[in-house]
Amino acid sequence: MAAIAESIFTPQTAARFDKLATTYPVKRSALVPMLLYAQDELGFVSEGAIQEIARRLDLFDLDVRNVLSYYSMLRTQPAGQFNIQVCTNISCMLRGGYEILDHCKTKLGIGHKQVTRDGMFSLEEVECIGACCWAPAMQVNYDFHDDLTTIKVDAILQDYAEGRGEDVK
Amino acid sequence: MPTQVSHPDEAVVLKRRFGQGATNIDKYVALDGYKAVQQAIEQGPEWIINTMKASGLRGRGGAGFPTGLKWSFVPKNDKAKYVLVNGDESEPGTCKDHVIFLEDPHAVIEGTMIAGLAIGSKLGFIYLRGEYRYLLKIVEKAVADAYAKGFLGKNIFGKEGVDFDIITQTGAGAYEVGEESALMESLEGKRGVPRIKPPFPAVVGLYGGPTVINNAETIASAPHILLMGGEAYAKLGSERNGGTRLFGISGHVERPGVYELPMGYSLRKAIYEVAGGVKGGKQLKAVVPGGSSCPVLTADEIDVGLDFDQMGKAGTMLGSGGIVVLDETVSMVEFALRVISFYQHESCGWCIPCREGTDWIKKTLARVYAGGGSRKDIDNVQYLADNMMGRTFCPLGDAAAMPTLAFVKKFRKEFEDYIDGHRAGTPVMSEVHELAGAAH
Numbered sequence: 364m365a366a367i368a369e370s371i372f373t374p375q376t377a378a379r380f381d382k383l384a385t386t387y388p389v390k391r392s393a394l395v396p397m398l399l400y401a402q403d404e405l406g407f408v409s410e411g412a413i414q415e416i417a418r419r420l421d422l423f424d425l426d427v428r429n430v431l432s433y434y435s436m437l438r439t440q441p442a443g444q445f446n447i448q449v450c451t452n453i454s455c456m457l458r459g460g461y462e463i464l465d466h467c468k469t470k471l472g473i474g475h476k477q478v479t480r481d482g483m484f485s486l487e488e489v490e491c492i493g494a495c496c497w498a499p500a501m502q503v504n505y506d507f508h509d510d511l512t513t514i515k516v517d518a519i520l521q522d523y524a525e526g527r528g529e530d531v532k
Numbered sequence: 533m534p535t536q537v538s539h540p541d542e543a544v545v546l547k548r549r550f551g552q553g554a555t556n557i558d559k560y561v562a563l564d565g566y567k568a569v570q571q572a573i574e575q576g577p578e579w580i581i582n583t584m585k586a587s588g589l590r591g592r593g594g595a596g597f598p599t600g601l602k603w604s605f606v607p608k609n610d611k612a613k614y615v616l617v618n619g620d621e622s623e624p625g626t627c628k629d630h631v632i633f634l635e636d637p638h639a640v641i642e643g644t645m646i647a648g649l650a651i652g653s654k655l656g657f658i659y660l661r662g663e664y665r666y667l668l669k670i671v672e673k674a675v676a677d678a679y680a681k682g683f684l685g686k687n688i689f690g691k692e693g694v695d696f697d698i699i700t701q702t703g704a705g706a707y708e709v710g711e712e713s714a715l716m717e718s719l720e721g722k723r724g725v726p727r728i729k730p731p732f733p734a735v736v737g738l739y740g741g742p743t744v745i746n747n748a749e750t751i752a753s754a755p756h757i758l759l760m761g762g763e764a765y766a767k768l769g770s771e772r773n774g775g776t777r778l779f780g781i782s783g784h785v786e787r788p789g790v791y792e793l794p795m796g797y798s799l800r801k802a803i804y805e806v807a808g809g810v811k812g813g814k815q816l817k818a819v820v821p822g823g824s825s826c827p828v829l830t831a832d833e834i835d836v837g838l839d840f841d842q843m844g845k846a847g848t849m850l851g852s853g854g855i856v857v858l859d860e861t862v863s864m865v866e867f868a869l870r871v872i873s874f875y876q877h878e879s880c881g882w883c884i885p886c887r888e889g890t891d892w893i894k895k896t897l898a899r900v901y902a903g904g905g906s907r908k909d910i911d912n913v914q915y916l917a918d919n920m921m922g923r924t925f926c927p928l929g930d931a932a933a934m935p936t937l938a939f940v941k942k943f944r945k946e947f948e949d950y951i952d953g954h955r956a957g958t959p960v961m962s963e964v965h966e967l968a969g970a971a972h
């Protein structure tokens with residue numbers, strides 16, 4: 364296993380990875396969480412992250428890539444600092460989810476999976492995020508925002524732009 | 533933060549500790565928390581399973597399999613056994629597990645321990661979908677607190693030789709991973725491709741060991757059932773459908789929310805009384821009764837009780853308990869397209885009927901939606917969906933085909949009129965959208 368000194372991650376994340384690698388009855392079970400935590404730190408899953416995680420879990424890089432490509436939250440390109448994920452699935456759709464998505468597109472001047480020029484925001488249309496009874500809903504990184512209106516969205520975007528977002532990690 | 537709702541018709545069992553700060557372990561204990569598991573240790577596996585059987589509890593994940601029976605299938609051998617809690621909650625229209633993790637995480641932990649005691653397991657996993665990071669943190673904190681009190685780990689509650697551990701796990705975005713065998717693959721660090729059955733998880737599951745997989749709500753119900761007694765719980769519900777369940781009522785209603793109603797409660801009353809009726813006094817058009825994979829009911833089919841058997845008789849399913857209400861403004865062509873787009877997006881691609889079927893149905897409906905359809909397209913959609921039914925590797929194929937069939941059969945006239953240029957409803961997908969839009 365890679366020594367912490369060689370890690371591309373911060374000492375905290377590296378320590379978390381050391382722990383994860385011994386948490387499960389079979390090491391490989393740590394793969395999906397590790398990829399997610401790697402992405403949280405780096406903004407995306409980099410080549411370096413793939414290699415280090417493979418080494419930590421005694422896997423081939425290819426095994427890691429194979430799993431990485433399956434999960435929709437994992438990405439290999441940077442997103443914006445704040446990734447706006449608007450749900451347009453049925454419950455949200457019925458209560459204005461598309462209006463919210465269109466509003467974000469216009470407001471940010473970007474489309475699905477695009478990043479604003481300053482790297483601050485990215486936008487994604489996503490499937491149901493489990494907030495159907497508080498629709499329409501979106502997530503900014505991991506934060507939930509629900510009962511949305513376009514006015515509320517404007518205030519939320521401004522909060523993040525000005526550093527007042529919650530940003531759960 | 534989700535708004536909590538209530539209604540006088542609610543039968544409060546699972547929600548008993550909601551809104552009372554029960555994420556705090558001391559508060560949870562003060563509200564009779566961790567009493568049921570200690571009773572379970574005293575009484576032993578047979579008592580637990582008999583109580584669960586008597587409760588009539590049926591799986592809240594979708595299929596409604598009797599929980600006590602599921603637990604009794606685990607062979608009594610000395611292999612390492614596991615409990616796996618399914619908190620992947622990804623069925624569109626469903627957000628009930630969300631509220632449980634938020635309000636009462638210890639009930640999930642205690643339920644996991646009870647399931648473990650019932651089947652002779654010493655290790656449980658609580659798997660949450662990746663999007664639920666803030667809930668994962670709540671659950672992780674609750675698990676850590678339970679360890680600190682000696683409720684988890686070795687010799688729990690000071691009982692010599694009684695050990696139980698819980699590990700939390702996170703997904704990273706994939707609906708298919710909610711399917712139990714795909715869930716095990718994901719937990720083992722692999723792509724969420726389902727396994728062939730048999731063997732069933734109760735015999736060969738996680739890491740090859742016998743495994744009980746239950747939905748988070750099913751598991752959170754267990755402590756309440758042991759405390760109140762199986763028969764008392766059963767009596768709250770309807771025939772062969774014990775107890776209460778969390779119903780998420782969303783879409784075009786005045787008061788959307790997660791309500792706890794007795795099994796068998798009237799769907800009409802759930803919409804018109806509990807959720808306050810159709811929003812803005814509009815006419816009801818249709819109801820998707822249990823998450824997006826359940827066949828739609830028309831406005832005149834809602835005099836039915838909300839339990840697994842009555843919904844089955846009505847030609848649909850109770851599913852995940854996510855009731856989605858559609859008013860008269862909804863275009864069924866657009867709605868059907870949005871539903872199939874989801875399944876096309878989430879199909880893992882492993883087997884051809886599902887991978888190709890969802891794709892071709894989506895393409896065809898997208899063409900109809902864009903105005904270039906012909907009447908033959910409706911037959912084609914029906915033909916494709918018919919041929920997916922029962923021919924796919926896992927039930928996702930059926931989950932896509934069943935609602936599609938119901939849309940085109942029950943609203944055929946609306947599809948025909950749409951093709952002829954007479955469009956009912958007000959479309960909301962203003963342009964071609966990435967997930968739901970036209971064929972690509």
Ligand SMILES: Cc1cc2nc3c(=O)[nH]c(=O)nc-3n(C[C@H](O)[C@H](O)[C@H](O)COP(=O)(O)O)c2cc1C
Nearest residue numbers: 591592593618620621622710711712746747750927
């Ligand atoms: C495509 C698909 C997705 C599913 N998603 C979920 C889910 O998100 N949560 C869940 O509890 N069950 C889900 N299920 C059902 C599980 O396979 C399994 O039946 C359930 O977790 C068993 O628990 P129960 O007996 O307590 O209902 C899904 C099934 C299929 C076919």
Ligand code: SF4
Nearest residue numbers: 880881882883886926
């Ligand atoms: S039915 Fe669909 S989701 Fe299930 S295995 Fe086949 S392709 Fe994958």
Ligand code: FES
Nearest residue numbers: 450455491494495
């Ligand atoms: S449909 Fe949008 S959160 Fe469920």
